[in-house]
Structures are given as C-alpha cells and as structure tokens.
Amino acid sequence: MLSASAPMPGQPPAASPGQPPADYSPPAAYAAPAGYPPPSYPPAAYPPPGYAGYPPPADYPAGLPGYEAVVAEAPVPANAPHRFGRLRLGGGMGYFDPKEVNTWLKARVPSSATMESGFSDMALLLALEASAAYYPIRNVGIRPSASYLFSPKVFSVNGEATSYYLHSLAPGLSVDLAYDEGKLPRLFISPGIAYQWAWFEGHEAAGLGLTLAMGAELSFGAARSKGISLALVFRSANLDVSTRPSSYSDRTPTINHLDFSSVLFCVGFQLGL
Numbered sequence: 001m002l003s004a005s006a007p008m009p010g011q012p013p014a015a016s017p018g019q020p021p022a023d024y025s026p027p028a029a030y031a032a033p034a035g036y037p038p039p040s041y042p043p044a045a046y047p048p049p050g051y052a053g054y055p056p057p058a059d060y061p062a063g064l065p066g067y068e069a070v071v072a073e074a075p076v077p078a079n080a081p082h083r084f085g086r087l088r089l090g091g092g093m094g095y096f097d098p099k100e101v102n103t104w105l106k107a108r109v110p111s112s113a114t115m116e117s118g119f120s121d122m123a124l125l126l127a128l129e130a131s132a133a134y135y136p137i138r139n140v141g142i143r144p145s146a147s148y149l150f151s152p153k154v155f156s157v158n159g160e161a162t163s164y165y166l167h168s169l170a171p172g173l174s175v176d177l178a179y180d181e182g183k184l185p186r187l188f189i190s191p192g193i194a195y196q197w198a199w200f201e202g203h204e205a206a207g208l209g210l211t212l213a214m215g216a217e218l219s220f221g222a223a224r225s226k227g228i229s230l231a232l233v234f235r236s237a238n239l240d241v242s243t244r245p246s247s248y249s250d251r252t253p254t255i256n257h258l259d260f261s262s263v264l265f266c267v268g269f270q271l272g273l
Contacts, residue, residue, distance in 0.1 A: 083272035086133040086141070088229060090268025096125040096151070098259045101166060101200060105153065107253055114156040122151045122166060125262045127233075133176055141176035143190060149260060168198040168260050170237075172211055185216040188231075196237050198258040202245030205258040209237025217270060225272040233264040 102121040109120075131145035149168040154161055174192025190213040198205045215231025237260040244251050 082135070082138045083225070084135055085273035086135065086143075086270055087273065088129075088131045088133070088268045088270045090129055090229065090266055092127045092129075092231075092233065092264040092266030094125055094127075094233075094262050094264030095123055096260060096262035098122055098151075098166065100253075100255045100257055100259070103253050104201075104255055105164065109155050109162075110157060113162075122153050122164075125149060125151050125260070125264065127264055127266065129266065129268070135176070135178075139178050139180075141178070143174045143176050143192070145172045145174065145192075145194075146170070147172065147194070149196075149262075164201060166198070166200045166258065168196050168237075168258075170194040170196040170209070170260075174211060174213065178217075185218050186227075187216050189214045194235070194237070196239055196260060198239050198260065200255070200258055202243075202247075202250055203241050203255050203258065204243035205239035205241045207237070207239040209235060209239070209260065211235050213266075215266075219270075219272075227270045227272075229266075229268040229270050231266050231268075233266050235260060235262045235264070237261060 105122065106120075127147055127149050129145055129147040131143050133141045133143040135141035147168075147170040149170060151166045152163060153165075154163045156162075172192050172194030174190040176188055176190045178186055178188040180186035190211075192211045192213075194209050194211050196205075196207060196209050212234045213231045215229060217227050217229045219225070219227035239258045239260065241256055241258060244255075
C-alpha cells in the first residue's frame with residue numbers, strides 16, 4: 001500500500017511545501033512591445049497616500065503652501081511706530097540776493113570778464129545740514145541742527161580765474177510739528193531760529209535769523225525706520241557786518257550787511273531711533 005506522501009506512478013515527485021517542483025522553470029520576463037513608451041517617473045500616485053513627508057523646521061513660517069515660498073517678508077505696519085529720536089543728513093540749494101555783496105563784486109569785476117558759470121550776481125545758495133530731533137510725543141519734537149551755507153562766484157579775466165566765496169555757519173533750534181496717518185507721507189512744519197556767523201573777503205558778520213521748513217517725510221522698510229525728507233526752507237538773516245578789511249580799496253563799496261535771506265529746496269536722509 002502506497003503512503004500518502006508517495007508520488008503516484010508516472011507522476012514527478014511532489015515538491016516540498018512552499019517550494020516549486022524540482023523541474024519547474026520560471027517563464028521569461030515580459031518585454032514591452034516595440035514603440036511602447038516607458039513608464040513616467042515619478043508615478044502619478046507618488047507620494048503614496050498617507051505619506052507624512054519631511055517635517056519643516058521649527059522656525060518655518062506657518063501657513064505657507066510649501067517650500068516654494070522660501071522667503072516671507074514681514075508686513076509693513078499700517079502706522080509707523082512712534083520713534084523718540086530721528087537723525088537727518090541732507091543738503092539743498094536755492095535762491096538768495098545779497099545786494100551789497102553783488103554791488104561790491106560789480107566794482108571789482110571788469111566788463112571784459114567772462115563768467116565761468118551761472119549769473120554775474122551771487123544768486124545760488126548751497127546748503128549742507130545735520131540735525132537730530134527728540135519727540136517726547138508722537139507729533140511734536142525739538143530739533144537742534146547745524147547748517148553750512150555757501151555761495152561761490154568764479155570769473156575769468158584774461159584767462160586767469162578769480163573766485164569769491166560767501167560762507168555762513170548756522171547752528172539752530174526748531175520745533176517740529178508733524179502729522180502722519182496710515183501709510184501716507186509724514187507732513188511737517190518746523191519754525192525755528194538760528195545764530196549765524198558769516199564771512200566774505202575780510203568782512204565778518206553775526207546775528208540771529210529765523211527759519212521755517214515745511215515738507216514731507218517718506219518712510220520705507222519693514223519697520224519704517226528709514227526714509228527721505230523733502231522740504232522747502234525759508235531763511236531770514238540779514239546780518240550786520242562787525243569786521244571789515246583793513247585795506248580801504250577792499251572796503252569800497254561799503255558792505256554793511258551779509259544777507260542770507262533765502263528759499264531753499266532740501267533733500268535729506270532720515271533714520272528713526
């Protein structure tokens with residue numbers, strides 16, 4: 001009698017459980033037909049459902065769609081924060097008319113002289129200014145400043161250049177009255193006083209003058225701490241001459257005043273602290 005595990009006559013021996021028969025040969029690998037496109041990579045279902053992905057770093061901004069938005073800019077605040085300190089550096093140019101100085105120049109310059117640039121009279125006034133303001137409250141501040149004012153005049157006589165310069169140093173103090181709302185420019189008006197020292201060809205003068213600046217500040221940056229200022233500056237300063245040249249010829253025509261009354265257009269760079 002045959003056992004249950006013995007093969008039947010004419011049949012190959014049975015394989016061990018879990019193993020193919022001893023004479024089993026696997027089929028050849030399937031080859032795609034000619035011209036069949038290769039499969040795309042990655043598959044359409046990649047990544048597989050439920051894949052957690054790589055966790056973003058702890059400081060990665062929340063709410064962004066993915067790593068495509070690498071840089072997230074801080075929003076510009078609707079209202080600029082109150083800054084107690086403001087530094088400003090700037091310069092400007094404008095018109096003035098020192099009549100006595102121009103009369104003195106006309107007596108010195110022959111009719112054959114050639115102007116190197118500008119008008120025959122001194123009319124262009126240049127200015128450099130540095131100031132710092134303290135704002136105890138948002139819309140009112142105190143601003144000490146220092147200004148350097150000068151006007152050059154160059155003539156050419158027989159090919160030789162002759163130059164004259166009118167200078168003034170003017171430390172001042174003004175009150176800033178400002179208004180700002182939202183993202184609009186910050187408007188200001190600044191009445192003040194300045195004590196001026198002035199020099200011109202051996203003449204010296206000093207005295208108090210009045211100033212009035214009005215304009216706007218345009219702030220930028222995420223914290224709105226930087227900006228530029230554009231202003232019209234009116235100056236009234238007709239200074240009495242206290243010192244004259246020792247030579248009589250240099251004192252004629254007589255100059256009794258060095259007049260820096262002017263209107264300037266000024267541009268400044270500002271930093272809030």
